[in-house]
Amino acid sequence: MAALMNNVWLGTETGILKGVNVCKKIATNYCDLKKLDKEKEVTAMCWATEEEQQVLTGLRNGTVQTFDLEKGEFTDQQDCSGAEGVFRGLATHGDAVITCVESGLLKVWRGSDKESTEIKVGPNVRRMRQNPAKRNLVATGGNENDLKVWDLQDPEKPIFRAKNVRNDFLELRVPVCVNDMHFIPDSSKIVTCTGFHHVRLYDPSTPRRRPVLSVEFDEYPLMAMGITQGGNSVIVGNTHGAMAHIDLRKGQVLRAFKGFAGSIRSIECHPSLPLVASCGLDRFLRIHHIPSGTLDNKIYLKSRLNCLMFSSASFDTVDPEEILKAKERPAGPVDEEAENIWRQMEEVTEGSTKVKRMVSEVSTRSTTKRKAPAET
Numbered sequence: 001m002a003a004l005m006n007n008v009w010l011g012t013e014t015g016i017l018k019g020v021n022v023c024k025k026i027a028t029n030y031c032d033l034k035k036l037d038k039e040k041e042v043t044a045m046c047w048a049t050e051e052e053q054q055v056l057t058g059l060r061n062g063t064v065q066t067f068d069l070e071k072g073e074f075t076d077q078q079d080c081s082g083a084e085g086v087f088r089g090l091a092t093h094g095d096a097v098i099t100c101v102e103s104g105l106l107k108v109w110r111g112s113d114k115e116s117t118e119i120k121v122g123p124n125v126r127r128m129r130q131n132p133a134k135r136n137l138v139a140t141g142g143n144e145n146d147l148k149v150w151d152l153q154d155p156e157k158p159i160f161r162a163k164n165v166r167n168d169f170l171e172l173r174v175p176v177c178v179n180d181m182h183f184i185p186d187s188s189k190i191v192t193c194t195g196f197h198h199v200r201l202y203d204p205s206t207p208r209r210r211p212v213l214s215v216e217f218d219e220y221p222l223m224a225m226g227i228t229q230g231g232n233s234v235i236v237g238n239t240h241g242a243m244a245h246i247d248l249r250k251g252q253v254l255r256a257f258k259g260f261a262g263s264i265r266s267i268e269c270h271p272s273l274p275l276v277a278s279c280g281l282d283r284f285l286r287i288h289h290i291p292s293g294t295l296d297n298k299i300y301l302k303s304r305l306n307c308l309m310f311s312s313a314s315f316d317t318v319d320p321e322e323i324l325k326a327k328e329r330p331a332g333p334v335d336e337e338a339e340n341i342w343r344q345m346e347e348v349t350e351g352s353t354k355v356k357r358m359v360s361e362v363s364t365r366s367t368t369k370r371k372a373p374a375e376t
Helices: 320-328 336-344 350-370
Strands: 008-012 017-021 026-029 042-047 054-059 063-068 073-079 087-093 096-101 105-109 117-120 125-130 137-142 145-151 178-183 190-194 198-202 213-216 222-227 233-238 243-247 252-257 264-269 275-280 284-289 295-300 305-310
Touching (some): 008 042, 042 087, 042 305, 054 087, 087 137, 137 178, 190 222, 222 275, 275 305
Parallel strands (some): 125 178, 222 264
Antiparallel strands (some): 008 017, 008 305, 017 026, 042 054, 087 096, 190 198, 198 213, 243 252, 275 284
């Protein structure tokens, strides 16, 4: 039950699934700390369903584990190996699990009895992300592997393939490195961040395959990105610990967030609150207030952090187990002598308090009058 109260879930390099109750600033490790293995590093994670009852974690060794929040333990695991590279994306569609590995094999696992679907999306994949509104659509991108959008119901070819920007002022080809992307809500647009410090906006509904907007931030690779409510802006973070709020309508940097050290690996904006969570190599979970840019919470989690996601648990929720324990806790023995003393005490009313104040004021004045003047 306590796992249901966690506001943020994180995956680490050491293979630990961490749940953080931000209200109490308590972090819980959901694994056997005596059996930590580098091959069980958590490289991707997602919710099994929209009800957020289970967390799926993708491990370096190709295993997908299922963690049940109500039971507070891992209940299932599935072998999803068979291709080179670690998981670069993990999602679900109905009963199927969608995985994408670094070597470029995107696979839809429909259970042991049914055939799985394989899609080759190109090598050196850095990120695969699902469209939350149309869950049959996924986007992929990577190093020299530009943005593509795939329909899992018709996987023969991508429904959108981005085109690289024009050559630079020296007529040299601009390299491609897509590190993260997001589908913009209530729109066909997709926003990406690149290893060459660009944020680019694409609109597949138009004939144009090149980005309709391109914004630069700092001079270091952008590693992670989160999209704010409404989809009008994004939060991006780079390898040197810089994080910024970028407006996609005006194409400008609104604010830079402070307090980081080390590469940022994952960023996610809360679905209903103006908060953004980030984590990375410095082992801290940070939660910023987006409009003001202030750091609301900073929690040290002891391990290098790869990925995170918010839960729908309220930031003001009280653990129901604690309420039950308080109700079941037996009351202590009543001290009759103390009770009698309290009963015999005279009740102090407002009138008696006023009389006491008047008496004290009169006595103070008389004392002041009787004081002899100081000698000069």
